[in-house]
Structures are given as C-alpha cells and as structure tokens.
Amino acid sequence: MRIRVAIVATVIAASIGLAAxxxxxxxxxxxxxxxxxxxxxxxxxxxxxxxACNVSAEESRCFRTEAEMDDDIAQRQRTVQDRGVIVASLxxxxxxLKLYNGxxxxxxxxxxSTRFSYINLSTYGFDNLASSYKVGACDVDMFAGAGGAGCxxxxxxxxxxxxxxxxxxxxxxxxxxxIY
Amino acid sequence: xxxxxxxxxxxxxxxxxxxxVPAVRGFVRTLVAESxxxxxxxxxxxxxxxxxxxxxxxxxxxxxxxxxxxxVRNHVRSGRRRVxxxxxxxxxxxxxxxSMFAGELDGVExxxxxxxxxxxxxxxxxLIQLLAWYEMExxxxxxxxxxxxxxxxxxVHRARKKLSALMGDESLGEVAP
Amino acid sequence: xxxxxxxxxxxxxxxxxxxxxxxxxxAMLATIIASVPxxxxxxxxxxxxxxxxxxxxxxxxxVAAFAILxxxxxxxxxxxxxxxxxxxxxxxxxALDVSNDPVEACGVLWSNGVxxxxxxxxxxxxxxxxxxxxxxxxxxxxxxxxxxxxxxxxFSDDERRIVEFQTxxxxxxxxxxxxxxxxxxxxxxxxxxxxxxxxxVTDSGHWGVDRPCAASGVDPVTKTVNVGGRRRSAADNTPTx
Numbered sequence: 019m020r021i022r023v024a025i026v027a028t029v030i031a032a033s034i035g036l037a038a039x040x041x042x043x044x045x046x047x048x049x050x051x052x053x054x055x056x057x058x059x060x061x062x063x064x065x066x067x068x069x070a071c072n073v074s075a076e077e078s079r080c081f082r083t084e085a086e087m088d089d090d091i092a093q094r095q096r097t098v099q100d101r102g103v104i105v106a107s108l109x110x111x112x113x114x115l116k117l118y119n120g121x122x123x124x125x126x127x128x129x130x131s132t133r134f135s136y137i138n139l140s141t142y143g144f145d146n147l148a149s150s151y152k153v154g155a156c157d158v159d160m161f162a163g164a165g166g167a168g169c170x171x172x173x174x175x176x177x178x179x180x181x182x183x184x185x186x187x188x189x190x191x192x193x194x195x196x197i198y
Numbered sequence: 199x200x201x202x203x204x205x206x207x208x209x210x211x212x213x214x215x216x217x218x219v220p221a222v223r224g225f226v227r228t229l230v231a232e233s234x235x236x237x238x239x240x241x242x243x244x245x246x247x248x249x250x251x252x253x254x255x256x257x258x259x260x261x262x263x264x265x266x267x268x269x270v271r272n273h274v275r276s277g278r279r280r281v282x283x284x285x286x287x288x289x290x291x292x293x294x295x296x297s298m299f300a301g302e303l304d305g306v307e308x309x310x311x312x313x314x315x316x317x318x319x320x321x322x323x324x325l326i327q328l329l330a331w332y333e334m335e336x337x338x339x340x341x342x343x344x345x346x347x348x349x350x351x352x353x354v355h356r357a358r359k360k361l362s363a364l365m366g367d368e369s370l371g372e373v374a375p
Numbered sequence: 376x377x378x379x380x381x382x383x384x385x386x387x388x389x390x391x392x393x394x395x396x397x398x399x400x401x402a403m404l405a406t407i408i409a410s411v412p413x414x415x416x417x418x419x420x421x422x423x424x425x426x427x428x429x430x431x432x433x434x435x436x437x438v439a440a441f442a443i444l445x446x447x448x449x450x451x452x453x454x455x456x457x458x459x460x461x462x463x464x465x466x467x468x469x470a471l472d473v474s475n476d477p478v479e480a481c482g483v484l485w486s487n488g489v490x491x492x493x494x495x496x497x498x499x500x501x502x503x504x505x506x507x508x509x510x511x512x513x514x515x516x517x518x519x520x521x522x523x524x525x526x527x528x529x530f531s532d533d534e535r536r537i538v539e540f541q542t543x544x545x546x547x548x549x550x551x552x553x554x555x556x557x558x559x560x561x562x563x564x565x566x567x568x569x570x571x572x573x574x575x576v577t578d579s580g581h582w583g584v585d586r587p588c589a590a591s592g593v594d595p596v597t598k599t600v601n602v603g604g605r606r607r608s609a610a611d612n613t614p615t616x
Binding site for chain 1: 454456468470503507545546548549550577579580581590591592593594596599601603605606608609610
C-alpha cells in the first residue's frame with residue numbers, strides 16, 4: 019500500500035509540470051472579480067485565457083469564446099423568464115455594448131450594460147484597447163479619457179450602431195464609456 | 199496524465215494527515231486552550247480534505263497553519279488566545295526546567311529576551327515565533343499570515359531589528375531582509 | 376558575548392514537546408474522510424490544482440506557492456459575489472454591486488428565484504482567497520469549511536457610505552436632466568452630504584445645446600466624481616422606486 023501510494027504520488031507530481039493555479043502575482047485584492055471556468059479572475063489585472071467577458075451590476079462572467087458568452091446570456095434570460103422573474107432593472111440596458119480589441123469584431127470582447135455612469139475601461143483591463151464595437155439597445159458615448167474626460171468619440175454610437183473600425187485616430191484610445 | 203482514483207486521493211490525504219497533524223496540533227496548542235485544540239485541528243484537516251487539490255506542494259505546512267489560524271478565529275469558544283511566549287513554554291516544561299527562566303542559557307540571560315518579547319506587538323511576536331520555532335522562510339510566513347512575500351520580508355526584517363534593539367544590541371538586527 | 380535573540384528563542388523551542396501524534400488521530404482521520412461528502416471534495420477535472428505529495432522533497436519546477444489571503448476588507452466595496460452552492464468552485468456565481476448588506480443583497484436573488492426556487496437558505500458572507508466578499512449558502516462555519524475567512528461584521532462605515540454615495544449620485548444624475556450650472560454644485564453637495572474626505576469633483580466637459588444634461592461617474596479608487604454633459608435620455612424624469 020505504501021509503495022503504491024508513493025509511486026502514484028511521484029507519477030502525479032512528475033506529470034503536473036506547470037499546472038499551478040493561476041494567481042494574481044501581486045496577491046492584491048480583486049478590483050473586478052469575474053467567473054471564468056471555475057476560477058475567480060480579476061479583470062483589471064489579467065483576463066488569462068478568457069476572450070469574452072460580460073460585466074454588469076448583476077453578472078460578471080467570462081468565457082473562452084464570444085459565442086459561449088452570447089449563449090450564456092440568452093440562456094439566463096430564458097431561465098429568468100421561465101421563472102417569471104423580472105430581473106431587468108432601470109439601471110441595466112436590455113442589450114449590451116460590445117467592445118472588441120480587434121477590428122471587425124475580433125479579438126477579446128467586453129460586454130457592458132450598466133447605464134447612467136461613466137464606466138472606466140481600465141477597471142476591466144480594457145483601457146485603450148477598443149478597435150471595433152457594436153452598440154445595443156441604448157445610446158452610448160465614448161471618451162478618450164477616464165471618467166468621461168478627454169475628447170468625445172465622433173463616430174456613430176447611437177442605439178444599434180456598429181463599426182468594424184474606430185474613426186480615424188481613435189484606434190486603441192477609448193478609456194471610458196457612458197450608456198444611456 | 200495519470201488519472202487518480204478516489205482511493206488514491208483518500209490514501210494521499212491520509213499520508214498528508216499523518217505527516218502534519220503533530221505540527222498542526224503543536225501550532226494550535228500555542229494559540230488556544232487545550233480543550234479547544236482537537237476541534238480546531240479536526241476543522242483544519244476537514245478544510246484540507248475539501249481543498250485537497252489546492253494545497254500548495256511546496257508549502258503544505260504553511261498552508262495548514264494558515265487554515266488553522268483562521269479556524270481559531272472562528273471557532274474558539276473560550277476566547278483567550280494563548281500566544282504569549284512564556285505561557286507556551288511554561289506549559290511544556292517541567293518545574294525544574296522552568297526555573298531556567300530565572301537564569302541563563304549558554305551564558306545568555308533569558309529574562310531580557312522575554313522582557314523584550316513582551317514589548318512587541320502580538321503580530322510581531324507571532325512572526326518571531328514562526329521564524330524561530332518553525333524555521334519558516336518569509337515565503338512560508340506569507341502563506342500562513344495571508345500577506346504578500348514582499349510584505350512578509352519587510353515585516354521579518356523589522357521584527358528582527360526591533361527585537362535586537364529592545365535587547366540593547368542594534369548590530370544583531372543587521373540581517374539580510 | 377551576545378547571541379542572535381532568535382537563536383536563543385529557537386533553543387527554547389516548545390514545539391517539539393507540543394507537537395505530537397495521539398492515539399486518537401486515526402479515528403479523527405476516519406471521521407474527516409467520512410463526514411465530508413464526496414461531492415464537496417473538488418474533482419480533479421474541474422480544478423487545475425496541485426496534488427499534495429508525500430511531504431518529502433518532491434520538487435516540481437514552476438509550481439508557485441499559493442498565498443491565501445485573509446483580508447477582510449474588499450478593495451472595491453461595491454462588488455460582491457453570490458455563490459449558488461457551498462462548494463469551491465461553486466456551480467454558479469452571480470456578481471452584484473451591493474447597496475448595503477451583502478447577505479441581504481444576495482438574499483434578494485434567492486427569494487426572487489433568480490438563483491433557485493423555493494425557500495432561501497441561510498446565507499453567510501465570507502472573504503475568498505482573492506479578497507472578494509462571497510455570500511455562500513450555509514451557516515457561520517461554511518466559510519472556514521471552504522477554506523475562506525468569515526467576513527466580520529458589515530462594511531466599514533466608510534465603505535458603506537461610498538456604496539450608498541455611488542448609488543445616490545448615479546440615480547440622481549441618470550434619471551433627470553440636471554443642467555450644467557447645477558451639476559458641479561450638486562455633485563459637491565453629495566460629497567458633503569455623505570461626509571466624504573479627500574474626494575474631488577471634476578467637470579469632464581462636453582456640454583452643449585445638444586448635450587444639456589449631466590452625466591456622472593463615481594470612482595472609489597481615485598476618489599473622484601466626474602460630471603459632464605450628455606444628451607437627453609428617455610430615462611430623464613423617470614420616477615425611481
């Protein structure tokens with residue numbers, strides 16, 4: 019029994035290699051905790067292998083693909099409807115703003131829906147990264163600086179608008195947004 | 199990767215338990231009254247069983263101590279934390295050995311050391327004890343106390359300096375942080 | 376001749392006497408293994424964890440020590456998580472911005488059927504290893520059982536005030552059209568009313584005929600309130616509950 023345990027343990031240990039839990043290297047408290055595949059990650063620090071994150075007052079979940087994220091959102095809405103519960107509140111837009119860090123809706127995507135407040139993208143590790151976007155059911159403003167400061171993005175960000183690329187000079191510039 | 203059966207996990211946990219229960223028990227004994235020791239030790243290893251996959255390979259003892267500390271804070275009925283050096287030593291020494299405190303050890307008077315320790319804060323004493331009694335590196339102390347390694351190194355350095363200063367010898371504090 | 380005080384202390388080490396095995400240890404081990412249900416124990420597939428070895432010098436390159444945080448105050452006081460069950464990792468989690476009591480806030484999700492239907496269970500607020508407040512179904516012991524610290528008491532007064540402040544400011548400026556002349560003074564009044572120290576209020580600009588109403592943003596990290604011009608919105612003059 020002892021030898022068997024020893025062999026098993028040695029084999030396991032040898033095969034682990036670099037499979038250590040991912041930990042915020044600075045061990046700081048989380049600014050933006052989000053759920054990703056069984057771990058809490060801090061979006062302000064490192065998205066890890068997540069490429070699509072949905073953030074709102076009610077939800078902070080990340081996924082490996084945008085399709086998974088969209089599926090999850092749709093399923094939650096169905097579940098909520100099935101339970102006859104009205105979750106949508108005044109402060110959440112029914113459909114979200116999607117910011118992509120690549121042009122043509124590629125790369126990592128941040129899904130935002132909290133209304134009536136300047137959202138600083140650095141909070142979610144998305145400062146100066148937006149290269150394309152899709153606006154949901156609520157009008158949006160985008161700004162070069164945090165807290166609504168700096169230049170106002172001149173492109174169309176009204177409800178249901180979208181752009182495969184930012185206006186000239188605005189690639190990787192947006193630092194805050196406001197959802198009406 | 200080799201797959202592991204539930205039996206293997208149980209066996210491995212048993213090995214961990216037997217290896218570390220004496221150390222955890224000794225540690226907990228410096229923290230709580232004897233009547234609470236068993237419940238804290240058991241709670242610590244129940245957590246270890248639940249979180250078995252997360253126990254860090256290279257600092258198992260420190261991880262277990264950290265969990266034990268947390269259970270002490272949450273579970274202890276009788277209240278008083280027994281971290282005072284004198285209490286912890288006194289309880290384990292026979293009457294003859296305890297009289298050593300009045301005198302010297304290897305030409306050094308012990309009373310000044312105890313007096314110096316009593317002038318430190320609880321946190322500083324805890325740190326000193328982890329260093330001296332458990333021979334922990336700052337990286338392990340970081341795990342036990344739940345602080346970053348850098349913070350642990352700084353605190354260790356400061357605690358050593360303060361202890362030496364309180365004993366009236368600054369030069370002994372100059373150890374590498 | 377003086378010696379390093381730590382050396383002296385080490386020579387008084389009581390640990391060897393205090394650390395011992397007891398004949399009852401085998402029974403304790405059996406109790407532990409039997410009492411914790413298999414479903415609570417993490418499955419290897421779901422956690423990228425590291426197996427405990429035999430406590431000998433098995434060295435695995437690249438394995439980092441896993442520091443466990445026992446902090447009891449969150450960095451961002453507005454955001455908490457509600458676990459859907461008492462396990463690590465939980466089968467589900469909701470993140471919320473809290474207004475007051477995290478347990479109450481998650482309790483609303485439970486009683487509204489968002490997390491599960493039926494009678495809401497007892498809930499306890501814990502602080503996870505990463506320093507996040509997590510509200511978990513179970514009694515006061517559930518935190519320690521999962522390897523977390525209990526979140527002691529409530530938010531500090533400061534933190535609660537900041538959360539209420541954030542909610543109040545957002546609601547005020549978001550649901551009515553506050554003109555430029557009133558925006559800064561009203562924001563400053565909020566800061567004063569909530570008795571907040573060291574906060575600044577700044578005007579982000581962007582006012583205009585087509586942007587006559589105030590937008591706001593509160594950043595607890597930089598202790599800043601921003602106000603700026605925005606377009607009119609359908610939400611203006613919406614009554615708040």
